[in-house]
Amino acid sequence: MQSAPGTRRYAAVDLGASSGRVVVAEIGPDTLDLREAHRFANVPVRAGGTLYWDILHVYRGVLEGLRAAGPVDGIGIDSWAVDYGLLDERGALLGNPVHYRDARTERANSDVPFEELYARTGIARQPFNTIHQLAAEPGLATAATLLLIPDxxxxxxxxxxxAELTNASTTQLLDARTRGWDPALAAGLGAAASILPPIRRPGEVIGPLLPEVAAETGLSPDTRVIAVGSHDTASAVAGVPAADERFAYISCGTWSLVGVELDQPMISEEGRRANFTNEAGIDGTVRYLRNVTGLWPLQECVRVWSAADLGELLEQAAREEPFRSVVDADDPVFHAPGDMPARIADFCRRAGQPVPDTRARTVRCVVDSLALAHRAAIDEALRLTGREVDTVHIVGGGSRNALLCRLTADACGLPVVAGPVEATSIGNVLVQARADGAVSGTLADLRALIRRSQPLERYEPRPEAAVPGAGRSGPRA
Structure with a gap:
């Protein structure tokens, strides 16, 4: 497939916690068209009591996807954060990367006091952050290099x-102010600073394909791999079609990443207590955000219900009584895979709330709870930063959930702009295209192209909506 006149073609390798895919984009000054070339499952494997990523299966899926993509002018890779592979001095992988949901993260902990960690890195407490995983890493002493999954x-x-910057910033090993590795934190784990590779920034060319990779995929050996926002949320936020700086964003999938975009890190004791994190973004921006459990409980409910039709359940849920039952999806009881409907029922029972007794009421409970969690995180972000916002942007898979988008608008008292669904891939390919000269300009210019080319849906808050405490996120005087 040849590019249309005036456009170029780029491949986004987008690796998620349950599936990976390769998306091909045609991009020009006023063109941004995407198609999925290949999708493959990403299923973790439990062996010897440890939950691993099947990284060689993932890599095989990437190669098959690049072969299906056909000739492209660049390749960019993004994935989930914090997990890593260790290489020996010959560059060989020492073992399969461990999954961030493995039980070792429950007992792993860096020796550095969290107050000091936050002051140096600006990263919120998460038991699965790379620094904590490394504290429980038996192979660290024999490793020569640590590479995060996209790297x-x-x-x-x-x-x-x-090591690409945006993903490196999630490890809790990066100095938030200098945006370089903090060697003392690595040394505190008993690792040499040399285990941490040189930092790359989005837009830097990593290099051409190895000859054997070019032969395997059928691509030209001159095809370049380009560093993008390799933390998928960094690419997703770059793909937010904001018209100005007065916006909050929600990158909604398995997790909801809720926050605002800043020019500098915001590191304060209040922010630490509120569990807000300062992750590096595109063009020197900072993603000031809080992780909220997103659609994970709903995904697990659907898995337990097997043949359930989610679209039909959401339609039924929209007709249920609002805010009848609400759960805190960030409660640890909801973190692991399992019988999520039973856990939701038990939580409501213990909280003295009506127990959802149908699938539709369970779905409504999850969506109501997530909308309120979105509002709480936005309220806190605005309070901590003093920012004013006029719009909430929801991107990613959650932007297709009309009930969630409408309830988030009602809860926040602000318009919600939903889309693009493919924000992560879009942010990925636009950084490539700018590095390659197919488009030019600032991050604002890239976002303008998204607004011109992608379908978006707008949800206005309904004054009559019976949302507890609605309107608290509205514009401030």
Missing amino acids: LIAYWLTGRIG
Whole structure:
């Protein structure tokens, strides 16, 4: 497939916690068209009591996707954060990367007091952050190099070692102010600072494909792999179609990443207590956000219900009494896979609330709870930063959930702009295209192209909506 006149083609390798895919984009000054070339399952494997990523299966899926993509002018890779592979001195992988939901994260902990960690890195407390995983890592003493997941895939494609900035910032090993590694934190784990590879920034060319990779995929050996916002949320926020700076964002999928975009880190004791994190974004921005459990409980409910039709359940849920039952999805009881409907019922029972007794009421409970969690995180972000926002942007898979978008607008008392669904892939390919000269300009210019080319849905808050405490996120004087 040849590019249309005036456009170029880029492949986004987008690796998620349950599936991976390769998306191909045609991009020009006023063109942004995407198609999915290949999708594959990403299923973790439990062995010897440990939950691992099947990273070689993931890599095989990437190669098959690049072969299906056909000739492209660039390749960018994004994935989930915090997990990593360790290489020996010859560059060989020492073992399968451990899944961040593995039980070791429950007992792992860095020796550095959290107050000090936050002051140095600006990253919120999460038991699965890389620094805590490394504290329980038996292979650390024999490792020569640590590569986060997208950097590991890039290494296998190009032979080049490095660490892309946006994902590196999630490890809790990066100095929030200098945006370089904090060698003392690595040393505190008993690791040499040399285990942490050189930092790359989005838009830097990593290198051309290795000859054997080019032969395997049918691509030209001159095809370049380009560093993008390799933390998928960094690419997703770059894909937010904001018209100005007065916006909050929700990147909604398995997790909801809720926050605002800043020019500098906001590191304060209040922010630490509220569990807000300062993650690096595109063009020197900071993603000031809080992780909220997103659609994970709903996804687990649907899995337990097997053949359930989610679209039909959401339609039924929309007709249920609002805010009859609400759960705190960030409660640890909801974190692990399992019988989520039973856990939701038990939580409501213990809280003295009506127990959802149908699938539709269970779905309504989950969506109501998530809308309120979105509002709480936005309220807190605005309070901590003093920012004013006029719009909430929901991107990612959650932007297709009309009930969730409408309830979030009602809860926040602000318009919600939903879409694009493919914000992560869009942010990925636009950074590539700008580095390659197919488009130009600032992050605002890239977002303008998204507004011109992508379908978006707008939800206005309903004054009559019976949302507890609605309107608290509205514009401030």
